[in-house]
Amino acid sequence: MASSSKPPNQLPDEDRLSNLPDSLICHILSFLPTKCAVITSALSTKWRYQWTSVANLVFCDKFTVNYSSDLFENFVDRVLMLRKRSNIDSFTLACINTHDPPRVNTWITAAAMFGVRELRLSSAMRGVVLPHNVFYSRALVALTLGPGIVLDVIPTSACLPSLKVLHLEVVEFRNVDTTWKLFNACPVLEDLVIRRETTDNAKCFNVCAPALKRLTMKMYDESRPDEYWRTPVAAPDISDYTCVIDCPTLEHLDITDYTSVSYAASDMPLIVKAEIDTPQQGEATAALLRPIADVKLLTISDATLRKNGDLIDLPTFSNLTKLELRLLDDFSDWTWLLDMLRRTPVLQGLVIDSGCVSRDIIHDTCQEREPSCLLSHLETFELRQFKRGEDEMELLRYILRSAKVLKEMTIESWDIEKATKVLEELLGLPRCSRACRVVFS
Amino acid sequence: MEKQQTPFGFHKLIFILLILLSVSMSALGRDILSDIIELKIESHIASGGNFDSVTVELPNLTGKTLAKVIEYCKKHEESSEKTGELSEKWDGEFIGGVEVGMLMDLFLAGYELKIKGLNDLAASRIGGMMLGKTPEEIRVIFDIKEDPLCKKSKSPKEGERFARDNPWAFQ
Numbered sequence: 055m056a057s058s059s060k061p062p063n064q065l066p067d068e069d070r071l072s073n074l075p076d077s078l079i080c081h082i083l084s085f086l087p088t089k090c091a092v093i094t095s096a097l098s099t100k101w102r103y104q105w106t107s108v109a110n111l112v113f114c115d116k117f118t119v120n121y122s123s124d125l126f127e128n129f130v131d132r133v134l135m136l137r138k139r140s141n142i143d144s145f146t147l148a149c150i151n152t153h154d155p156p157r158v159n160t161w162i163t164a165a166a167m168f169g170v171r172e173l174r175l176s177s178a179m180r181g182v183v184l185p186h187n188v189f190y191s192r193a194l195v196a197l198t199l200g201p202g203i204v205l206d207v208i209p210t211s212a213c214l215p216s217l218k219v220l221h222l223e224v225v226e227f228r229n230v231d232t233t234w235k236l237f238n239a240c241p242v243l244e245d246l247v248i249r250r251e252t253t254d255n256a257k258c259f260n261v262c263a264p265a266l267k268r269l270t271m272k273m274y275d276e277s278r279p280d281e282y283w284r285t286p287v288a289a290p291d292i293s294d295y296t297c298v299i300d301c302p303t304l305e306h307l308d309i310t311d312y313t314s315v316s317y318a319a320s321d322m323p324l325i326v327k328a329e330i331d332t333p334q335q336g337e338a339t340a341a342l343l344r345p346i347a348d349v350k351l352l353t354i355s356d357a358t359l360r361k362n363g364d365l366i367d368l369p370t371f372s373n374l375t376k377l378e379l380r381l382l383d384d385f386s387d388w389t390w391l392l393d394m395l396r397r398t399p400v401l402q403g404l405v406i407d408s409g410c411v412s413r414d415i416i417h418d419t420c421q422e423r424e425p426s427c428l429l430s431h432l433e434t435f436e437l438r439q440f441k442r443g444e445d446e447m448e449l450l451r452y453i454l455r456s457a458k459v460l461k462e463m464t465i466e467s468w469d470i471e472k473a474t475k476v477l478e479e480l481l482g483l484p485r486c487s488r489a490c491r492v493v494f495s
Numbered sequence: 496m497e498k499q500q501t502p503f504g505f506h507k508l509i510f511i512l513l514i515l516l517s518v519s520m521s522a523l524g525r526d527i528l529s530d531i532i533e534l535k536i537e538s539h540i541a542s543g544g545n546f547d548s549v550t551v552e553l554p555n556l557t558g559k560t561l562a563k564v565i566e567y568c569k570k571h572e573e574s575s576e577k578t579g580e581l582s583e584k585w586d587g588e589f590i591g592g593v594e595v596g597m598l599m600d601l602f603l604a605g606y607e608l609k610i611k612g613l614n615d616l617a618a619s620r621i622g623g624m625m626l627g628k629t630p631e632e633i634r635v636i637f638d639i640k641e642d643p644l645c646k647k648s649k650s651p652k653e654g655e656r657f658a659r660d661n662p663w664a665f666q
Contacts, residue, residue: 070599071621071637078606081614085622092664096630096654099642118666125666132663 072100076107084110084143088133089117106136109143111165115151123151131157134164141193144172148200152179159185169193171216176200176223183228189239192216199225205232212239219245227256234260241265248272252295252313259315262300269304271297273311299345307346314338319345326350333357333382340367347371353378356390365390368397375431376403388449395425403434406449408441424456433461440467442476451483460487466495556607560600563593567601567613590620595637630654 071079083091083105091105111133115126126149145165147158158177163185165173171193175182183204188194189212196219199205206228217240227233233256237243243263247270250256261269299319307322308329316338328349332339339358347369356379359365377398379391395401435453440446453463463480467473473494480492556564570585593601598617605614625633633639642653658665 069637069639070596072639074603078602082602082618082621085615085619086625090622090626090628093628093630094625094633095661095664096658097633097639097641098654101639102657122666125663128663129666
């Protein structure tokens with residue numbers, strides 16, 4: 055009985071698409087770039103004006119013949135003129151070509167006037183200034199500003215009462231207090247992603263957002279040639295650049311900074327997860343770590359924790375249960391790691407990503423008293439990219455010997471033959487915890 | 496039983512229930528069904544109907560479509576329990592592997608059963624099949640008929656004329 059014949063009132067297969075109700079056709083068209091949605095107007099009279107009701111507009115000049123500026127500008131103008139006067143849900147403008155700045159400005163202004171909820175802008179042409187009325191969009195929920203967009207003077211009365219998600223990807227700032235004013239205008243902002251370059255003019259980058267939950271900040275040095283839009287420039291002097299983080303409700307913090315910006319952060323008592331990669335910055339890193347001493351999950355590189363070989367001044371992470379360490383530096387002993395573990399009294403899981411450096415010299419690490427987390431809390435230990443260096447073996451021996459409540463040791467290695475040998479060796483080693491399993495993956 | 500010309504009624508509901516059981520329904524599938532029944536009863540009462548004679552109409556679903564819908568729901572239920580996030584890869588393979596007729600069925604089923612994820616997935620797949628195509632190519636894929644009246648006359652097809660008159664839209 056389950057062999058299905060068609061239900062009696064189902065249409066024959068032909069042209070089921072055109073027979074859909076208008077609202078459903080509109081829903082399908084909303085997944086297309088506007089260029090492709092407009093093309094459906096030539097399908098039949100039924101399709102003639104379907105696209106005019108679509109509330110998602112995606113304009114991308116790479117879909118235009120020869121990437122012609124004229125044709126593209128004409129197209130956007132007409133779409134905005136002909137579409138039904140209903141609200142715009144989302145508006146995306148991605149230009150790889152140069153366009154008439156006043157016109158670009160008008161398009162963005164129009165989007166903001168039609169109550170846009172999601173706005174995404176990027177332009178290969180530098181210097182597209184965000185129109186003022188965007189700063190008064192009551193409906194705006196998500197804003198993404200890409201390369202080429204400029205934040206000029208932000209009006210003091212700016213208010214984005216619904217903005218929850220903000221991405222600033224290599225945006226240029228024209229004014230010293232731009233960042234402070236911007237975040238000040240976003241009372242319910244929860245997600246903030248910032249990609250910066252040292253040429254963005256934001257000498258004092260001030261993230262003060264009272265409701266922020268997730269902050270991702272990547273700061274790159276111009277001299278690193280890995281970005282496609284970059285034209286090499288002389289690295290500006292950023293020794294006096296500062297970044298203030300005042301986010302009392304922050305839960306996730308992710309900071310990558312290969313420059314020398316100094317940080318000032320206030321306490322983040324609700325912090326759960328943090329990922330910090332700020333190599334060789336010493337005090338700047340310490341100033342960032344102290345306010346997140348309550349963190350539960352921390353991912354950090356050894357180069358971030360140390361400066362000139364010494365462990366930086368660290369707080370005690372009294373709630374930290376999982377620590378993931380990425381090894382980047384070429385160093386000669388594990389003493390710093392034990393020092394680090396002394397500051398994580400309730401650590402349950404430790405992951406070490408051995409990366410691609412080789413280390414040979416070993417020091418006997420058990421001279422001093424073991425860190426207390428090894429005695430009472432550490433349950434899982436994972437070593438990634440294991441290469442069977444003597445130093446790695448030494449670490450494994452040490453952990454097996456010292457961790458009293460260890461339940462599982464995982465070693466990730468590509469070389470099965472080597473792994474088998476190591477496994478044999480490890481099984482013969484003295485173990486402190488009887489319940490410990492050793493797993494290779 | 497399959498050949499009946501009657502509108503959907505209670506026996507149809509039982510038929511669907513049997514299918515649900517035969518594909519080893521999870522709790523989620525039952526939830527969807529009870530949700531939709533509840534919704535229909537609510538709207539029936541809201542529009543002044545009598546509770547004695549509620550007819551629960553269920554959307555046009557063949558057993559094959561329903562099995563697909565359930566496959567989708569089960570996968571999403573599992574993965575949301577496990578990791579909290581879904582693999583886009585699975586979604587892509589799931590929707591990429593069906594032909595146009597089934598795609599339309601899934602799109603409508605997602606809409607009728609208020610499974611937003613499935614509705615959106617199918618919509619974006621249908622959209623994806625139009626992406627970068629000329630009107631003529633889209634007509635072939637979805638078997639869209641041009642306006643019959645224009646076909647009979649000797650003048651150029653309405654669609655072609657429209658495209659010629661509105662070059663801005665097609666360049």
